Amino acid sequence: MQKIDIIIFIIVAIFLLLGALFSYSLPIYLETVKNLGEYHFVARYLLFATVGFGLMVGLSYLNPDKWFNVIGWGILITSSILVISMPFLPETIAPVINGARRWIKIGPFKFSPVEFFKIGVIFFLSWSxxxxxxxxxxxxxxxKLILPYVVILGGFWYLILAYxxxxxxxxxxxxxxxxxxxxxGGKFKTFTLIISGGIFIFILAVSSSHYRLARFKAWLALMSSNFFPHPIIDASSASYGQVKESLNAIHNGGILGQGIGNGVFKLGFLSDVHTDFVLAGIAEESGIIGISLVVILFMVLVYRIFKIANRSEKKEYQLFAFGVGTLISLQFIFNGLGVTSLIPIKGLTVPFLSYGGSSLLANLIAIGMVLMISKKAKL
Structure with missing residues (x-):
């Protein structure tokens, strides 16, 4: 077996350093208001980053022919059980926060099973x-072939959407x-049918929920006022105040940025600046140059993952690496478009950069499995 893809290893290490830096710089207001201490968020980020990095390195050393399926099935089965059981767990274990059960709480820590479920699903689809x-x-x-997938996965997606x-x-x-x-090897017609079905479900999910419909109208009003002479719809964009401040933060960053630690909009204007709006916080403090470097690093990372997918001899490895690269791409693109008001904000984290232990661990495990596969790819 050849060596692992060192470029992916280096880029992920750089992202972890940036994630730690901005986990220290960006949530300063929240730490002050809640009396959490200056190093609260960065200490927790470093804890999960260290554990995740160790898992990534450990996985990269394993023989994929022996361990790939074992680890994949373990992630899939464990995360599936947790996703199914969450609606039935007591609130002391699965607390209701903002009307939703997204986390399982164990002592001072809480984690989101769906972050690991995504990796499990990618493994299952590659295997199947x-x-x-x-x-x-x-x-x-x-x-006829994909109907069972749609039914089974649709059941899980319903649980995630409903609860x-x-x-x-x-x-x-x-x-x-x-x-x-x-x-x-599926047909393009089937692909378009799935996308069309997804759009229909999105419209149904938005229109059937007063909360989602109000937020969609608020986004449409804000987006159209930013990019068109007149708003497409006359609606209050008050519920999209975070996105307004996100745009202000990006504008305030200019070309060179305000300097690390000197951002203004993190001081109470952007309450989620270290999570959902981390790109806006980075743009304000490091400017267009800084955020452009982040974009380039993500592009190189995804390119290398897709290259591993393309050069792997086993189709199972090809599909898994492709799935991980697609997942990272979509989350980064959706978050970037959301914080600039081009699409509705979806609460998706930026891989490796957003504060959040579950997302960080899941992504590092996924990269570890990709590095494991890379030893079998003809790079």
Missing amino acids: FTRKVKNIKSLKEEI QSDLGQVMVMALVFAFMLLIA
Whole structure:
């Protein structure tokens, strides 16, 4: 076996350093207001980053032919059980926060099972599509083939949507499913049907919820007022105040930025500046130059993951690496478009940079499995 992809290793290490830096710089207002201490967020970030980095390195040393399926099934089964059980757990373990159960609390820590479930689903699809999606002659035959996937995954997505109120995660998983099916050999017509179905479900989910509909109208009013002479819809954009401040922060950063630690909009204007709006915080403090470097690093990271997918001999490894690269791409793109008001904000984290232990650990485990696979790829 050859060595792991060192470029991916280096880029992830750089992201972890940046994540730690901005976990220290950005949430200063929140730490002051809640009397959490100057190093509260950065200390927790470093804890999860250290554990995750160790897992990533450990996984990268393993033989994928022996361990890939074992680890993949372990992640899938464990996370599936947790997602199913969350609605039935007592509030002391699965607290209701802002009307949703998204975390399981253990002592001073809480984690989100759906972050690991996404990796488990990518593994399952890579394992299953390798065996099922081949020599399909008609659209009818392919729809018949993917129907069980849609039913089973749809059940999980319903739980995530109904009890965790997390439309963003469902959208990302549905898109990953569609792209992986296409790469596995599915027909483009089936791909367009899945995308069309996803759009229909999105419209249904928004229109059937007064809260989501009000937020969608607020986003449409804000977005159109920013990019068109007149708003498309006359609605209050008060519920999208965070996005307004995000745009102000990006504008305030200019080309060179205000300097690390000198951001203004993190001081009570952007309450989620270290999580959902971390790109806006980075843009204010490091400017267009800083955020451009972040974008370039993400592009190189995804390119290297896709290269591993393309050069792997086993189709199962190809699909898994492609799925991980697609997941990272979609989350970064959706977050970037959301904080600039181009699409509705979906509460998706920026891989490696946003504060959040579950997301960080899940992404580092996924990268560890990709590095494991990279030893078998002809790079």
